[in-house]
Amino acid sequence: MASVSIDKVWKYYGQTAAVKELHLEVADGEFVAVLGPSGCGKSSTLRMLAGLEHISAGEIRFGSKRINDLPPRDRDIAMVFENYALYPHKTVFDNMANPLKLRGVERSVIEDRVRKAAAILEIGHLLDRRPGELSGGQKQRTAIGRAIVREPALFLFDEPIAHLDAKLRAHMRGELKLMQRRLGTTMIYVTHDQLEALSMADRIAVMNDGVLQQLGTPRQIYDHPVNAWVAGFVGEPPINFLDCRIVEENGELRLVHPSFNLALRPEQAAIVRERYTQDEVRMGIRPDQVAISTVQSPDSFGGQILVTEPIGGDMLVDVSLGGDKVLVKTRPDFEGRMDSPCYLTLDRGRWHLFGKDDGVALF
């Protein structure tokens, strides 16, 4: 068991900085997901933790021990690779036993631990097979098995379920979370899939372009994104952005868009008055925070339905608002038809305003 401190860490590849002054504290037993698009520096971070890449600047500590100059084998970590990296010429048993063999663990103990891990992962019947004879899910379990037999201080997972089909991926999310809770081992989990991060992690570190954007619980990340980029990256279907203006009318701040003119709540207005000087602002609201109806109500404003997409339990509706487009998530029995008018109501308690130029969230 170990806590992890990533202290002002930089990673350069030649002149290109892949990770820029990353600061991240992971508590003992915590499950932290590092989330970001490809090329955001998340894999480089993980590989620096594993000892597969040099740390260009800064320091990484496990507990109080500086590990910058330790080779991977002395770090007491276990890693699951994106492409599993199983040994193709060895059986599942030998793949899983490998880390124990390399540490000179007794044969009987190896046997015992591998069988236990295999039982947890439900691959006990596959121990004599080679990776070539396994399905994607089974390979992935073998790779996880190889990681857990060791009982390491830290798990590093690099997009371990990215290549599984959707159904199996959903299944594995639950299993991985359960496994981590049971073992209580600190876990750093790299993914580009915001759903994996939101559903599994205790905390999420969102990275973009080598810079840590936001660190927080899944709720914080989803409900209070620190900037427009995080708001846009997290959430499926993605958040709607509308360029608006802030106008003062009768001592009240109002958000004005060609299609609507809505008052900010007093506490929201206070934040804007205090922190924002421009008129132009970018409003963000998630598709499930917009209500849609075919009949007008006091607070609603008009738009035109472009497309309706039923997706089983919900329906997605593309609505045209002047020149902008808004995606709305509603009930599957919504009766609006394409090209017909509709009326939208925004959940004003949950919308977000972002600075027009810097994208920083006001609320």
Next chain:
Amino acid sequence: MASKDVVEYASPARRIANVAVVVFLAIYLLWTILPIFVMFVSSLKDLLEAFRIPAVGDWSGIALFFDFQPTFKHYTNLFVNLNFGVYFFNSVAAALGSAVVSVTLGATCAYALSRTEFRGKKDLFFWIISTRMAPVVAVMVPLYAIFRSLELVGSLWGLILAYTTFNLPFAIWILKGFFDNVPYAIEEAQMVDGATRLQAFRSILPLVAPGIGAFLVLCVLFAWNDFLFASIIGSGGAKTLPVATKELVQPQNIQWGSIMAAGVVTTLPMMFLGLLIRRYLVTGLTMGAVRE
């Protein structure tokens, strides 16, 4: 890779082509098998019998070839009087020795070239193969001078070193391709599992085994069949089979029987080797070229 049907439809041209193919193959087979057959049969014949050749046009005379009393006296002569046991050993030692040295050095070098990036890597890689571009004769004289001053001429070690000089670049080129095809993640996984770099390297050797196998064979073949190095660098103390066979041709007395027997002794081991590792050789030489 799924095998595919080769779709053909009958046509007059097709039929002619089919016949032509069979005829060609028959001629080709005769052309390649006949010398070996003559060598093999002659080695078991008394000299008089060996030179009984039917007249031109007398097809029934072919039976003459098979009409003989098998004798092993040429073989006995080789191994009892002519010291061929020693030459055979020299050939085996030189071939295997250089193969093992080349594979060991070649695998480590190929691994390094495959896994690391450094300035001038491409130039180095090209320079390695360029040492194989000059014909052997061109470098023979300076090589001989160097070997003589190191007192390696006429020793088995000298011969092994000479073959290694020529096999090593080849080893590096072939094996680098194989290492390139092994995902680096496998070694990384090994190192995270607790292996040192060297252990990680060893752990992927089974994955390049076809390449190593194929190369070992090529290496052995080169050394086994070599005449030039053996006659110059190995002359005296490290005589190999081809050189010893050549010495059976003396001005007064060409010992045909013994030459034929020596030919068989030289050929058979390589044929068996080929049969043994046939499967390896094919995957070894095509893997790396074709990605599945």
